[in-house]
Structure formats: structure tokens, C-alpha cells
Amino acid sequence: MMLKNDLILRAARGEQTERTPVWLMRQAGRILPEYRALRALLSGFKELVETPELAAEVTIQPIDALDVDAAIIFSDILVVPEAMGLTYEMVEARGPLFPETVKSAADVARLRVADPEEHLGYVLEALRVTKRALNGRVPLIGFAGAPWTILAYMVEGHGSKTFSKARRMLFQEPELAHALLRKITDTTIAYLRAQVEAGANMLQVFDSWAGILNPQHYHTFSASYIAEICAAMPADVPVTVFAKGAYFAHEDFARLPCRTIGLDWNEDPRKVRPLVGDKTLQGNLDPCALYGSPDQVRAATIEMLERFGPQRHIANLGHGVYPDTDPDRVRVFIDTVKEHSLRMRQDVG
Numbered sequence: 001m002m003l004k005n006d007l008i009l010r011a012a013r014g015e016q017t018e019r020t021p022v023w024l025m026r027q028a029g030r031i032l033p034e035y036r037a038l039r040a041l042l043s044g045f046k047e048l049v050e051t052p053e054l055a056a057e058v059t060i061q062p063i064d065a066l067d068v069d070a071a072i073i074f075s076d077i078l079v080v081p082e083a084m085g086l087t088y089e090m091v092e093a094r095g096p097l098f099p100e101t102v103k104s105a106a107d108v109a110r111l112r113v114a115d116p117e118e119h120l121g122y123v124l125e126a127l128r129v130t131k132r133a134l135n136g137r138v139p140l141i142g143f144a145g146a147p148w149t150i151l152a153y154m155v156e157g158h159g160s161k162t163f164s165k166a167r168r169m170l171f172q173e174p175e176l177a178h179a180l181l182r183k184i185t186d187t188t189i190a191y192l193r194a195q196v197e198a199g200a201n202m203l204q205v206f207d208s209w210a211g212i213l214n215p216q217h218y219h220t221f222s223a224s225y226i227a228e229i230c231a232a233m234p235a236d237v238p239v240t241v242f243a244k245g246a247y248f249a250h251e252d253f254a255r256l257p258c259r260t261i262g263l264d265w266n267e268d269p270r271k272v273r274p275l276v277g278d279k280t281l282q283g284n285l286d287p288c289a290l291y292g293s294p295d296q297v298r299a300a301t302i303e304m305l306e307r308f309g310p311q312r313h314i315a316n317l318g319h320g321v322y323p324d325t326d327p328d329r330v331r332v333f334i335d336t337v338k339e340h341s342l343r344m345r346q347d348v349g
């Protein structure tokens with residue numbers, strides 16, 4: 001299937017593009033009334049994630065409603081621990097909860113390295129259905145959590161400001177942490193490769209809890225495993241690594257065998273660019289900037305675009321869009337990226 005719009009793939013590969021591609025982390029979800037309407041008919045989040053036709057439908061909603069340059073498969077990073085044997089619940093208005101957590105070597109031994117078709121077949125089927133329905137309109141992004149972020153949920157059992165149980169394991173039982181990270185990494189490599197076979201054109205690794213590690217721990221317990229994952233992907237599939245808050249890890253990023261580095265809103269791309277070689281950068285408008293007036297959103301978006309420069313940039317927010325954001329402000333963000341990034345290229349001639 002030929003893609004009608006491959007801007008994001010070209011930008012990720014470092015090729016020149018006629019304008020800057022744009023999408024939003026968490027674009028498929030509660031900001032869209034059509035998502036909330038469908039979600040209200042269902043038993044919960046997991047039914048949506050586990051029913052391929054429905055997952056495909058909400059994956060495509062933002063392509064229709066917002067005219068973004070990529071689709072990201074509707075799923076969650078927590079399907080991986082579940083496939084390994086640790087079931088999660090999504091508690092309404094609270095977030096994820098693991099009734100059982102990983103505490104001991106015996107717990108790690110009980111976990112399996114998941115087989116993608118057998119244990120995550122519903123995500124692969126959702127990718128296949130989505131791919132067919134997209135009919136080449138835009139590229140499809142597959143994703144997984146970084147092993148450290150997945151470990152954090154498996155050990156802690158739920159969201160946390162500090163993830164101190166998970167971080168305690170790195171200090172007290174580093175061997176146990178490595179054994180768990182090994183199994184998560186092996187599962188993730190097989191899973192992401194299967195996503196590509198099912199139709200994903202590019203991949204993103206979410207390391208949402210990178211920023212709470214100290215730099216040595218980030219290097220040893222996170223970046224090294226992410227590097228392994230990136231190296232195991234097919235050479236023609238661009239990988240984006242988004243390690244939120246890891247401002248200390250630019251040298252690690254530069255060495256990662258990935259094409260694109262995602263930046264959160266506290267990073268200045270002008271400072272990061274010279275530290276990461278020829279990689280493409282993704283980001284990084286403050287999600288709260290979308291609470292401003294249309295004029296404020298426009299101004300903030302233009303400022304952001306100017307900081308990244310016209311090429312080797314994939315426009316996005318610095319983290320997932322917040323559920324109470326007005327979709328009209330999201331449209332202002334997207335339209336401004338499209339219009340202003342064109343203007344930036346005309347200005348340089």
C-alpha cells in the first residue's frame with residue numbers, strides 16, 4: 001500500500017520535507033467527543049483496547065477530526081506486563097492498577113516472555129484492521145513502554161510520584177531488576193517486530209518515568225535496554241524514543257540506534273540539537289499551552305517551531321494531550337504547524 005502522506009516518515013529519516021509533520025501523543029482518547037461517545041457504550045477501557053474493530057475506529061478518529069499526519073494505534077503500554085502474566089485493571093478516574101506486583105525472584109521466574117501472536121494478538125489484529133481502514137492516508141505508529149517504565153508499574157502496582165518501591169529495587173536488588181528488565185526487553189522486541197509485520201510504519205518507545213532515575217541508573221537500567229530494542233528493529237522502520245524528563249541523558253540519546261528523540265516541554269531543542277548528532281527531534285509544546293486563547297496557542301506554536309527550525313522536526317506536544325483540552329485549540333495548534341512551517345521554508349528561500 002503506497003502512503004499518500006509520508007511526511008512523518010521522511011522527517012524521521014532526516015530527509016527534507018515541504019512542511020513539518022504533526023501529531024499528538026494521546027490524540028486518540030478523551031479529548032474527542034466521538035471517543036467519549038463510543039467509550040460510554042462499553043464496559044471499560046480494556047474492552048476498547050481488546051476489541052480490534054473498536055480500537056481501529058478510535059485510532060482513526062483523530063485522523064478525521066484533527067487532520068494529523070500520523071495515526072497511533074489505540075492501546076496501552078500496560079498490555080505488555082499483562083501478556084507476561086501480570087493482569088492490570090484500569091480504574092475509572094484513577095488510572096492503572098496491578099492487583100499482583102513483582103516482589104521476588106520467584107515472581108520474576110513465574111513471568112513469561114510473551115509470544116506476540118498468542119498473548120497480544122488483539123493489538124496485532126487492531127493494527128491490521130486499522131491499516132486496511134486507513135487505506136494509506138497516513139503512516140501508522142506502533143508503540144511500547146520502555147522496559148524501565150514497565151518495571152516501574154509492575155513493581156509499584158500503580159502510578160506514583162516517586163515510584164520508590166521500583167527505585168528501591170534498583171538499589172537493593174539490582175540483579176533482580178536486571179532479570180525482570182531482561183524478560184520485559186525480550187517481550188518488547190518480539191512485540192514491536194510483530195507490530196511492524198502487522199502494519200506499523202514507525203515505532204515509539206515511551207519512557208514516561210525516565211526522569212526520576214539518577215543518571216547512572218538511567219544509563220544502566222533504562223538506556224541500555226532501549227538501545228537493545230532499537231537495534232533489534234528492522235532498519236527501514238524509524239524509531240522514536242521519548243524519555244520524559246531525562247535532561248541528564250543527552251549523551252545516552254546521541255548513542256541510541258534510533259532516528260528520533262522526543263522532547264518534553266522543559267527541553268530547549270536549540271540546546272539538544274548539537275548534542276544528538278543528526279537525529280530528528282519530536283515535540284514539545286507545553287500541553288497546558290492549549291488552555292490559552294486561539295491567539296496564544298498560535299503564538300506559542302510559532303515560537304516552538306522557530307526553536308526547532310524547519311527540518312528534522314516532528315511537531316507534537318511535550319507529553320500526552322490532557323483530556324479536558326478543547327479540540328478546537330488542538331486544531332489551532334495543528335493548523336499553525338502546517339501554515340507556519342511552510343512559511344519558514346519560504347523565508348529561507
Ligand SMILES: Cc1c2[nH]c(c1CCC(=O)O)Cc1[nH]c(c(CCC(=O)O)c1C)Cc1[nH]c(c(CCC(=O)O)c1C)Cc1[nH]c(c(C)c1CCC(=O)O)C2
Nearest residue numbers: 025026027028029045072073074075076077095206208320
Ligand atoms: C504511562 C503510560 C500509560 N499508557 C501510555 C503511557 C505512556 C505515555 C505517557 O507517559 O502518558 C501510552 C498510551 N496510552 C494510550 C495510548 C493511545 C494512543 C494515543 O497516544 O493516542 C498510548 C500511547 C491510551 C490510554 N491509556 C489510558 C487512557 C485513558 C483511559 C480511558 O479513556 O478510559 C487512554 C486513552 C489510561 C492510562 N494508561 C496509563 C495511565 C497512567 C493511564 C491513566 C491516566 C489517564 O487516564 O490518562 C499508562
